[in-house]
Amino acid sequence: MNKTPVIVWFRRDLRLSDHPALTAACDAGRPVVPVYIHDDQVAGLGAAQKLRLELALDVFGKALADKDSRLILRKGPALDVLRDLIRETGAGAVYWSRLYDTPAKDRDTKVKAALKEDGIEAKSFAGHLLFEPWTVETKTGGFYKVYTPMWKAVRGNDVGDALPRPGKIAAPDKWPASDDLDDWHLRRAMHRGADILATHCTVGEDAANTRLGQFIAHKVADYVTNRDLPGVKGTSNLSENLTFGEISPRVCWHAGKAALEDGKGDAEVFLKELVWREFAYHLAHHTPRILTDNWKADWNAFPWNTKLTPEVQAWQRGRTGIRFVDAAMREMYVTGTMHNRGRMIVASYLTKHLMTHWKIGLDWFADCLIDWDPASNAMGWQWSAGSGPDATPYFRVFNPVTQLDKFDKDRAYVKRWLAEEYKNPSDTALSYFDMIPRSWGLSPGDAYPDSIVTTDEGRTRALDAYSNRGF
Numbered sequence: 001m002n003k004t005p006v007i008v009w010f011r012r013d014l015r016l017s018d019h020p021a022l023t024a025a026c027d028a029g030r031p032v033v034p035v036y037i038h039d040d041q042v043a044g045l046g047a048a049q050k051l052r053l054e055l056a057l058d059v060f061g062k063a064l065a066d067k068d069s070r071l072i073l074r075k076g077p078a079l080d081v082l083r084d085l086i087r088e089t090g091a092g093a094v095y096w097s098r099l100y101d102t103p104a105k106d107r108d109t110k111v112k113a114a115l116k117e118d119g120i121e122a123k124s125f126a127g128h129l130l131f132e133p134w135t136v137e138t139k140t141g142g143f144y145k146v147y148t149p150m151w152k153a154v155r156g157n158d159v160g161d162a163l164p165r166p167g168k169i170a171a172p173d174k175w176p177a178s179d180d181l182d183d184w185h186l187r188r189a190m191h192r193g194a195d196i197l198a199t200h201c202t203v204g205e206d207a208a209n210t211r212l213g214q215f216i217a218h219k220v221a222d223y224v225t226n227r228d229l230p231g232v233k234g235t236s237n238l239s240e241n242l243t244f245g246e247i248s249p250r251v252c253w254h255a256g257k258a259a260l261e262d263g264k265g266d267a268e269v270f271l272k273e274l275v276w277r278e279f280a281y282h283l284a285h286h287t288p289r290i291l292t293d294n295w296k297a298d299w300n301a302f303p304w305n306t307k308l309t310p311e312v313q314a315w316q317r318g319r320t321g322i323r324f325v326d327a328a329m330r331e332m333y334v335t336g337t338m339h340n341r342g343r344m345i346v347a348s349y350l351t352k353h354l355m356t357h358w359k360i361g362l363d364w365f366a367d368c369l370i371d372w373d374p375a376s377n378a379m380g381w382q383w384s385a386g387s388g389p390d391a392t393p394y395f396r397v398f399n400p401v402t403q404l405d406k407f408d409k410d411r412a413y414v415k416r417w418l419a420e421e422y423k424n425p426s427d428t429a430l431s432y433f434d435m436i437p438r439s440w441g442l443s444p445g446d447a448y449p450d451s452i453v454t455t456d457e458g459r460t461r462a463l464d465a466y467s468n469r470g471f
């Protein structure tokens, strides 16, 4: 029987349960060497993601230690690191969970081919999605470019049972050396905001499972109404855990299904949201241009602003004078997440009222979000801008003022995030000023700004630009 160690290369799958690659390694009865590699893709992550990653690795390392195992940390190009580890441990195999965005796929394909050439068993597994992109097809054999038919096609599919945590993770005879997590300085890019952002993170597999349990017990029954109200904490907030793989989509799916069977009808909409995540990954897999270019090529002719103008800076800093936009931008800066309605409003405002390229927004989100996800972020931006598949039509320009009256009637959300207009601002609103760079020169005592573009002006300008281009 083969007793050489198996390296399990962790990436966006920092969990022990429902982890097919880890389970396969443990079931083989071979010693397991868990490793996380800080390569150029990790180096390219945004500031908030890096901090969140540091917290995730710390907690995951402890979860492995509880199983008498270890998380080995190494820095460098993935293939070099894996070859070093194979040499040091005598490993005969490397297992990992598949990712579906182009940079990750390109790297993994090269790694797999090179390891196989070295005579090493290199094997990838499912785990990051409910349905892998090549397993769902339209009747004519293509992939879905529109969400609703995809939902109808997959809603009854069997996703399989979630796998339990492995009982035992066998250790190698001798552990290879590991970097010290602190030496990676992953929180450095957050500067003085790091400690505050960390208080808004809910980290690790146990915390994610508790979060899911509480959502199903207390929130899912009213999800349809409350998910649209940013002042109410009515959604699962699982996106930060799903993006780091601290919980599997399959575990979330089964919990949603069970709630539905229990008579909580709103759970179906939660399942639908999980399928939006799948849809984003299917698009990223089949049409990788969605991550970098207008999905609909006719949008290449649109006269987007591509500069960091004072208006764009005001958008980034939550100083547009439009309360819904400013509250949402500050929520993201402080917590690393933003309510979905906020994301739709700020993205519509940037791309339509400010006629600014969605890529500027995409990059800012990538720097600020702890739940940044390559596929969902790109799909969300292209959906909002109108350039994506199944996107909001160009003439649908959200009015952020009437949206506020509709979804934040009592101004709970605005009060939570805007300090300037209140005698006694909330702690969360004040904390924004403790995080932002001092060079922005903002203080809670400033007057709240007039709107940089009125909602009517912005709408008219955008619609004129669309019709001049023949949209």
Ligand code: FAD
Pocket: 227, 235, 236, 237, 238, 239, 240, 242, 243, 270, 273, 274, 275, 276, 277, 278, 280, 338, 339, 340, 343, 344, 347, 365, 369, 371, 372, 373, 374, 376, 377, 378, 380, 381, 384
């Ligand atoms: P819930 O309402 O509890 O939904 C459960 C899960 O379903 C989420 O955790 C998420 O994984 C998935 N989901 C829900 N809505 C969507 C959606 N519209 N698209 C894809 N998946 C969805 N989501 C990210 O995870 N990362 C991103 O970087 C991201 N960027 C976005 C950018 C823009 C411009 C827009 C409009 C949306 C973006 N979204 C992104 C989607 C959505 O806003 C978040 O997934 C959601 O707000 C997360 O909150 P939640 O976990 O409480 O979601």
